[in-house]
Structures are given as structure tokens and as C-alpha cells.
Amino acid sequence: MKKIIAVAIVSTLLVILSLYVVNAVIVGQQKNKQFEISHTLLHYSEEVSQSVAGTLKSITTQGCDETSIDSYRKIKLSNLYFGDVGFIKNGKIVCTAFWGKLETPVALPAALHKTPNGFVLAQFHLKGFFTGNAAIYNNVIIFTSRYVYDKFSPITANYSLTATTKDFDRTFFSIDPEKKQNWLHSRLFTLDMTLCSTKWDLCVIVKHHDAGLASLSIVVFVLLSAILYFIWISLTLFFIRLHEDRFSLERALVNAVTAKTFSVNYQPVVRIHDKKIVGVEVLSRWRDYNHAEVSPELFIPLITKLGMYKKYYINIIEKSLSEVASLAVENQMMISLNVGRTEIEDKQFIHVLRRECSLNNIPLSLIKVELSEKAVASADILEEFCLELKSIGVKISIDDFGVQNSNLARLSNLEYDEIKIDKSLVDGISEHYKQDIFVIFSDALVKLNKTLVFEGVENEIQYNFIANRYPNALIQGWYFSKSLTCSELAQQLEGSAR
Incomplete structure (x- = not known):
């Protein structure tokens, strides 16, 4: 009975260790893919930031006359990243390419985020006007399109994607998995990866949910565990038998020399x-x-x-x-x-x-x-x-x-x-x-x-x-x-x- 208990305990520990190794191997492969996704998301976010920043710095038009508004419209139409372009006066948006001159100017949000590059970031939650992110420079504001990150939606089956400022004060983009959590879901099987830009006030966070062993179906996991148990029980019994044979042989030798x-x-x-x-x-x-x-x-x-x-x-x-x-x-x-x-x-x-x-x-x-x-x-x-x-x-x-x-x-x-x-x-x-x-x-x-x-x-x-x-x-x-x-x-x- 003691031998059976010992074999069970040793085999269970070895199976757990083996599953840990298998998990580490799977995670290692998944981290490579996760890094590729993170790098792609960061590079894309940098392109968006570069486009917005470069355009804001290049705009010389000031005001809301027809010529200025036409200029804003041309800029909006020329870039798919832009949802709208407008002008700010006395802390309020007075006109945009889409709305033209606003009868009632829209006040900027109270909480603004200043970047080291001299830009101001704002987030709007006005359903009748605009919901999303905007960047401001020299009284000109560019609203980023709500569809700018749609290309990343297909890869969110197992991933959460987020683009934020480095202090995580402003979130530019965030999307969570569409499917239900796996049977083995827990923080233990969630991989976090954060990459930050060296040029812009920008970081991306990619979370892989149901990573490692959690990415296996319950049937595959049970089959893998059963195979590992069979292997380790067999090897444990083999080495126990060797150990017993050795000491049995040694005892027999002592008797043979003595007799x-x-x-x-x-x-x-x-x-x-x-x-x-x-x-x-x-x-x-x-x-x-x-x-x-x-x-x-x-x-x-x-x-x-x-x-x-x-x-x-x-x-x-x-x-x-x-x-x-x-x-x-x-x-x-x-x-x-x-x-x-x-x-x-x-x-x-x-x-x-x-x-x-x-x-x-x-x-x-x-x-x-x-x-x-x-x-x-x-x-x-x-x-x-x-x-x-x-x-x-x-x-x-x-x-x-x-x-x-x-x-x-x-x-x-x-x-x-x-x-x-x-x-x-x-x-x-x-x-x-x-x-x-x-x-x-x-x-x-x-x-x-x-x-x-x-x-x-x-x-x-x-x-x-x-x-x-x-x-x-x-x-x-x-x-x-x-x-x-x-x-x-x-x-x-x-x-x-x-």
C-alpha cells in the first residue's frame, strides 16, 4: 500500500512538473506571436500619431471663414485616420470640417492631457457631436476616426488590445475578446505584454487570454494528462524496481560472501x-x-x-x-x-x-x-x-x-x-x-x-x-x-x- 501511495504521489508531482514544462513551451510559442501583434499595433499607432502630429503642425489656416473651413475639409478627406478637423477659440470648438460653423460652440473637456511633444490630447463623449480622441496644436483640433483601429478586430478572438499614453491616462483604442472565456481561464493563464514608443507618448498593451495549457481543449488536456501519468507511473515503477533489485542484490551478495x-x-x-x-x-x-x-x-x-x-x-x-x-x-x-x-x-x-x-x-x-x-x-x-x-x-x-x-x-x-x-x-x-x-x-x-x-x-x-x-x-x-x-x-x- 505504501508503495502504491508513493508511486501515486511521485507520479502526480512529475505530471504537474511536466504540465508546467508543456505550458512553458506553449507560452513561449504564443509569446512570439503576441510580440508580433504588439509590434504591429505599436507601429500602426505611431503612424497614426505621426500623421496627426505632422498635419497639425503643417496647418497654417486660422479661423472659421469659408476658406478655412474648406481647407479643413480637404485635410479631413485626404486622410482616413481623421474623423474631423476644427478650430478652437477661447477654449471652445467654433467650427469643424463636418459641422461647419457651430451655432453653439462646444467646450473642450475639462481633463486635458499634455504630451512632451507640445500636443494636447482630449477625449470627447458627446453623442450629438463626437465620441472619441482628439489632438490639439495651435488652436487646431483633429479628431481621429472611430474606425481607425478596425483592422485589428479580426485578431481579438484570444487577445485584448489597448493603445494608451505612457501614463495610461488616455486610452486611444481598446478592444476585448469576443468569445467566451475558456474552461481553464484564470490570471495564471493570461499573458500581458506592453511595448512603448521611443518617439511618442504612446504605449500598447496586448493581453493573451487563455494562454498556455488553457489554449487546449478539455479533451486534449485530459488526454495529455493521462499520457503523462502513464509515462511517469511506468518510469517510477521501473526505477523503484531497479532500486529494489539493487538492494536485493546487495543483500544477496552480503549473504553469499558470508556463506x-x-x-x-x-x-x-x-x-x-x-x-x-x-x-x-x-x-x-x-x-x-x-x-x-x-x-x-x-x-x-x-x-x-x-x-x-x-x-x-x-x-x-x-x-x-x-x-x-x-x-x-x-x-x-x-x-x-x-x-x-x-x-x-x-x-x-x-x-x-x-x-x-x-x-x-x-x-x-x-x-x-x-x-x-x-x-x-x-x-x-x-x-x-x-x-x-x-x-x-x-x-x-x-x-x-x-x-x-x-x-x-x-x-x-x-x-x-x-x-x-x-x-x-x-x-x-x-x-x-x-x-x-x-x-x-x-x-x-x-x-x-x-x-x-x-x-x-x-x-x-x-x-x-x-x-x-x-x-x-x-x-x-x-x-x-x-x-x-x-x-x-x-x-x-x-x-x-x-
């Missing part, structure tokens, strides 16, 4: 010229009842992390030497043990090795220690480790040569008997352009007068190439044999002896 339930396999090492098994490499194996066969690449790092590697490697040495002792002595086979940093730096390793060889009557001369690429101890410790092994008669092999830390620089300072060529280089034999690199590399190693072991030989092409060029070398790989249990190894040795 010494690891098994050991032996990979035969074959001499090329007579195809005789001259050695075996010890390989640990572990089968967990929940995880089946578990790869050493997985369980060995976990054992190290759990701080149980020393107990593990001692168990592997004890088990392998006791199992294979009689076969090794009878057939004079080398027993190869892989060691890493822990064994090299652990002063008890050589003591354990000597003790187990003594208990199982195995000559130390039949033991070979393989320094793997993970043996990254400091140079001084590594050299001391090799010298101590050599002093008791143990052979030393440089493992995984050609990759990572196993390289020529290491060889000049170490006491060793054998070099194992890594499988990654052997694989290059099958590719013509890599074959030359393999030959140059291997020929150089032959000159060191050390035993060469080619790992990972898996097919006849690889075997024949190595056998023809390096007949005194050793091979190891599935071409000759997979790793074997002790009983399988005994059967194979018995079969090869016949």
Missing part, C-alpha cells in the same frame, strides 16, 4: 604448437536465486563497495586452490589468479597465497598472478609486490595488455614473466586495416622474450593467424574451450591425454 557460496570456473590456457592445456585462469561465478547468473563485472564492484572484497578474494583463493590442486600438480598446469589494487596493497595477500598452496601441496612455481588493468596501485607498491612474488617463485603476468593502464611504460619497471594480449586487439585480426596494427604491436612484444598469451581467440581465422605467426605463444578463448567447472576440466584433461 562462501561463490563458485569457481577455470578458463584453459593452451599451448599453440601441441594444443596442450598448460594452465587455467581462475574465474569466479555467482548464481543468485533471484537474479540467475550474475556477471562478475556487476557483482565484484558491488562487493568492493560493500567493503567485503578482502573476504571475497580470500574465499576464491581457498576454493579454487583446493578444487584444482590435484589436477594442477598432476598435469603441471599453471594456476592464474587475477589480482587488483586491493590484493596488491593488502599485506595479507601473499601470506594467504602461501598458506593455501602449502595446505593443498601446490608448488608456488605453479602459481601465476595476473596484474589486471585495475591494478592501479602506486608504482613503488606495485614494484615491491612483484619483487616479493618473484622471490617466492610465483610467476607474474601482465593482463589486458594494450588497454588503459597496461602499457609499455609499465613494463620497464616491473618483474614479470608473461604478457597477455587483450581481446580487443585480437578482434582486430578479422579486420584487414587493424591486422597490420596487431602484427606491429605483437612483433614488438616478441622481442621482449616473454611468454605471449593471446586472449579472446574465438574463431578459426584468429587462431590460424596467431598460430602461423607466433607458434610458441599461448592462447585462451572460446575457440578452444569455454570456462569449465573443475569436473569438466578433469574430463577435458583426461580426453586430451588419450
Whole structure:
């Protein structure tokens, strides 16, 4: 029950986060369009302002005589932005192009707005005369047409558009959406954008209502949420299962190390010229009842992390030497043990090795220690480790040569008997352009007068190439044999002896 609740809570939070991201993506796209609308509206409003201001400054006619009124009419007819043009005297409009001379002059509104450019803005609400905006300069007044912003009406399905002075004291134009608010309408899903002119006392405000997720239909929103829930519940369950498996595996490993339930396999090492098994490499194996066969690449790092590697490697040495002792002595086979940093730096390793060889009557001369690429101890410790092994008669092999830390620089300072060529280089034999690199590399190693072991030989092409060029070398790989249990190894040795 707790697991179900945890999955539900985590999935819900992740769905909310995902919806937030989806909303942000949609809003980002909508903001681009909103900016285009705002920029277009501002540019258009600037054109209107420029036309009105330029015309007001260019008018030289003063008064309400017939010539002046005719002039006002020509100006009105020549510009679609203008609703009317008139003249002001003593704070009252005394004539206009449309009305001619007014029998009763119309007083200007009490609240007037002065712009930094020297113009005066007025708003009229006289139904019998004029309703709208007007600009005044030198006693001349121009009324802007009520239809001047009609071109923006088609885009107001989701937008509110407003054009105002910078202090928002005068509104030149304002229009709201015609459609009803969406099902998810709220201020949270309303985008505001304000752009202001650098030349005129003018700003435009564009509001996008029902933005982001609110722009989706309820059906699409529910479907999107359902898909996100399915995805996150699946992923949450997957990662919870991984977490559980990991800790289950760790618990099983602790039990396996404590109970010494690891098994050991032996990979035969074959001499090329007579195809005789001259050695075996010890390989640990572990089968967990929940995880089946578990790869050493997985369980060995976990054992190290759990701080149980020393107990593990001692168990592997004890088990392998006791199992294979009689076969090794009878057939004079080398027993190869892989060691890493822990064994090299652990002063008890050589003591354990000597003790187990003594208990199982195995000559130390039949033991070979393989320094793997993970043996990254400091140079001084590594050299001391090799010298101590050599002093008791143990052979030393440089493992995984050609990759990572196993390289020529290491060889000049170490006491060793054998070099194992890594499988990654052997694989290059099958590719013509890599074959030359393999030959140059291997020929150089032959000159060191050390035993060469080619790992990972898996097919006849690889075997024949190595056998023809390096007949005194050793091979190891599935071409000759997979790793074997002790009983399988005994059967194979018995079969090869016949």
C-alpha cells in the first residue's frame, strides 16, 4: 500500500512538473506571436500619431471663414485616420470640417492631457457631436476616426488590445475578446505584454487570454494528462524496481560472501604448437536465486563497495586452490589468479597465497598472478609486490595488455614473466586495416622474450593467424574451450591425454 501511495504521489508531482514544462513551451510559442501583434499595433499607432502630429503642425489656416473651413475639409478627406478637423477659440470648438460653423460652440473637456511633444490630447463623449480622441496644436483640433483601429478586430478572438499614453491616462483604442472565456481561464493563464514608443507618448498593451495549457481543449488536456501519468507511473515503477533489485542484490551478495557460496570456473590456457592445456585462469561465478547468473563485472564492484572484497578474494583463493590442486600438480598446469589494487596493497595477500598452496601441496612455481588493468596501485607498491612474488617463485603476468593502464611504460619497471594480449586487439585480426596494427604491436612484444598469451581467440581465422605467426605463444578463448567447472576440466584433461 505504501508503495502504491508513493508511486501515486511521485507520479502526480512529475505530471504537474511536466504540465508546467508543456505550458512553458506553449507560452513561449504564443509569446512570439503576441510580440508580433504588439509590434504591429505599436507601429500602426505611431503612424497614426505621426500623421496627426505632422498635419497639425503643417496647418497654417486660422479661423472659421469659408476658406478655412474648406481647407479643413480637404485635410479631413485626404486622410482616413481623421474623423474631423476644427478650430478652437477661447477654449471652445467654433467650427469643424463636418459641422461647419457651430451655432453653439462646444467646450473642450475639462481633463486635458499634455504630451512632451507640445500636443494636447482630449477625449470627447458627446453623442450629438463626437465620441472619441482628439489632438490639439495651435488652436487646431483633429479628431481621429472611430474606425481607425478596425483592422485589428479580426485578431481579438484570444487577445485584448489597448493603445494608451505612457501614463495610461488616455486610452486611444481598446478592444476585448469576443468569445467566451475558456474552461481553464484564470490570471495564471493570461499573458500581458506592453511595448512603448521611443518617439511618442504612446504605449500598447496586448493581453493573451487563455494562454498556455488553457489554449487546449478539455479533451486534449485530459488526454495529455493521462499520457503523462502513464509515462511517469511506468518510469517510477521501473526505477523503484531497479532500486529494489539493487538492494536485493546487495543483500544477496552480503549473504553469499558470508556463506562462501561463490563458485569457481577455470578458463584453459593452451599451448599453440601441441594444443596442450598448460594452465587455467581462475574465474569466479555467482548464481543468485533471484537474479540467475550474475556477471562478475556487476557483482565484484558491488562487493568492493560493500567493503567485503578482502573476504571475497580470500574465499576464491581457498576454493579454487583446493578444487584444482590435484589436477594442477598432476598435469603441471599453471594456476592464474587475477589480482587488483586491493590484493596488491593488502599485506595479507601473499601470506594467504602461501598458506593455501602449502595446505593443498601446490608448488608456488605453479602459481601465476595476473596484474589486471585495475591494478592501479602506486608504482613503488606495485614494484615491491612483484619483487616479493618473484622471490617466492610465483610467476607474474601482465593482463589486458594494450588497454588503459597496461602499457609499455609499465613494463620497464616491473618483474614479470608473461604478457597477455587483450581481446580487443585480437578482434582486430578479422579486420584487414587493424591486422597490420596487431602484427606491429605483437612483433614488438616478441622481442621482449616473454611468454605471449593471446586472449579472446574465438574463431578459426584468429587462431590460424596467431598460430602461423607466433607458434610458441599461448592462447585462451572460446575457440578452444569455454570456462569449465573443475569436473569438466578433469574430463577435458583426461580426453586430451588419450
